[in-house]
Amino acid sequence: MNERHPKDEMLREDRIPHIWCSGCGLGTCLAAFISAVQDSGIPREKMCVVSGIGCTGRVAGYLNVDSFHTTHGRAIPFAAGLHLANPSLKIVVFSGDGDLIAIGGNHFIHSARRNLDMTVICVNNFNYGMTGGQGGPTTPLGSRTTTTPYGNFEFPFSIPYLAAASGASYVARWTALDTRRLIKSMGEALHKRGFSVVEIISPCPTLYNRLNKQGSGLDVLKRYQRDTVIQHGADPSKVAIEKEGKIIVGKFVDIERPTFLDLVKERLGDKFKGPWEKLEPPEVPLEVTIPSADE
Amino acid sequence: MKEASTAEKPKYWRTPLDLDKLKIPKGKLHLIKERCKGCSFCVEYCPRDVLELSLEFNSKGYHFPIASHEEKCVNCKLCEMLCPEFAIFCEEVETEVEKVGK
């Protein structure tokens, strides 16, 4: 069949099928993101996606927009520079739990603190998938991973709590199963002014779920169906995820807070010159002669 | 969620007043076989049980779904939203308004 999938226009079709495993939730997260962008009315040219390293980080390579696949943990500062150089761009950081919260943790909290105007989509599969299933900052207590063969000794972060405490203006969590609400939430996050975080709980059937005997991707989705509780406005300090038990999802934080650039404008007053607000595409230069390299 | 019966006409415990204006959409399924990785999300979560995994497989060895009850598809697009592989989508098929009640 040669029909085009309705989402193909936002994908780099020569890169599909993607590298993610059968039953991995990342494809679903990407599909939801594409739906959200298609519905949002944001012009495609203004969309920039920045990702880090890891399975989720590969998202940038599949999206047919200006996309940047940066180093491990550093998607957020790269996106910060991109945003401040051209505030008319819509910047989305799309990366995984290990990338954003462990090595990138410092950048996550500071960019939330500054309330930089960008959207961060964090896909949480509770381990480092790309490198083979090691434990990470969101691995639940007692879970088995390749670096926690006796069960994880460490308490995990609760990403909504971290984001809310750092000052994010929109914090939501959904599972990969709950696609309609996820699309709506991503749409809200894209339109939100300020630092918005959407955490997506996603299966990792090849690694985390297999090592913890949780079955296939489908079995994990069934677990989400059984255990998910929607609590909009829940206290972010009380939404931690354990190895078994309830998963609290919903929109936890949605506040109005001045963004970094709002405060810059306020402080600088009339000193604030804005030539860098308006980016005109650079003129195509006239005929140039290019000297060839030596030899 | 109430299970719809396999009969064509749904049974109502109370007939809605605008039943004669009610139009149940119909969907046509499209499957891009080669992209499928056999995860079965669509098969499991189709609310109308339209899909089942076929016995054939694609060139990568995955069993892809087929629409064994395509006439029941109502274009809810849940399969399209859940599919991680961009392998399945449905489009609305124009039908005349069916009179589903008296």
Next chain:
Amino acid sequence: MESESDVLAGEHFLSGNEACAEGAIAAGCRFFAGYPITPSTEVAEHLAERLPEVGGIFVQMEDEIASMNAILGAAWGGKKTMTATSGPGFSLMMENLGLGVMTETPCVLVNVQRGGPSTGLPTLVGQGDMMQARWGSHGPYEIIALSPSSPQEFFDFTIKAFNLSEQWRVPVLVMADEVVGHMTEKVTIPEQDSINLVARRTPRVSPEKYRPYEPDEDLVPQMAIAGTGYRMHITGLTHDRKGYPVINEEAQGELVQRLVDKIRRNRNKIIEYQEDMCDGADVIVCSYGISARTSLLPIEKARDEGIKVGLLKLVVVWPFPEERIDRLAGNCKGFVVPEINFGQISLEVERCAHGKAKVIQVPHAGGGIHDPEKVLEAIRRAAA
């Protein structure tokens, strides 16, 4: 884009760090992301005040790693960008310097060197990062690094660094040192229109035909800016001409060879040095940064003693002027390389002399400039 008043044309009495900041503004830099570290902090402080006046943006990031990444991101957003740091921050920036090299992102990284290793001497001079400038990041690559010896040069070389980075699409390092950064001297800032600036080559083809890493004849690809409709994919993974990651030997061979050739084969347009009486000299003092300046007195004294000594002052330290050293080595008795480290550029001089002349190091652990007597002794030994 800049208004008339952006460049403070005229004569000023500036410290090296301030001159660097003004040089960046004169070069068109409108984004700075940095982190405070002695002895480079004044660059950041000066730009924190000046950049908003010229329509730019200054942000102090949470660490040097974030600073390096922010300047890469802002470069893709269309700005000329810079950061400034010293030894410990320089080490932190290394991974992402590699990202800049791999993605061919123009930006400038100023390292006002201090005594090291580790926390070392925050307030005193060192020149111990010169080899790190060349090899600090992992993997095979080529880089451009300049080294100023005075505040005026710090101003001029910062502009030069921006021009080189835009032309060759590579991060360029300005390897200054604490003495040059903190000394105050007269700096003449020319009028804006008399400053020659280079801007990156933007695409000459439509988005459908554009390949982000398709090189032109000089091995430099055209650079699209984010948000102008080119929908490019930029990655630090080894990639093909479309920018897509390709993990195999052929792609690596094609890409990394070109990245290295881009600098090596164009080195005659990049390498720059200043010579004083090197032709016919018996001894050549080869140095850079503050050590080039402090060699002037011993050279004068040596000439008074009758030794024919020349000075080869490196403006661009990397790529290293291999052919010039080789030629000079054939005609002189020896090189003297004073530097505030235990032998880094002197190793390059030795390598490029190919045994034709002796190379005498004048090392210094750091914390101060060279004692002229020690350099003079070395010159005498070289002449013998």
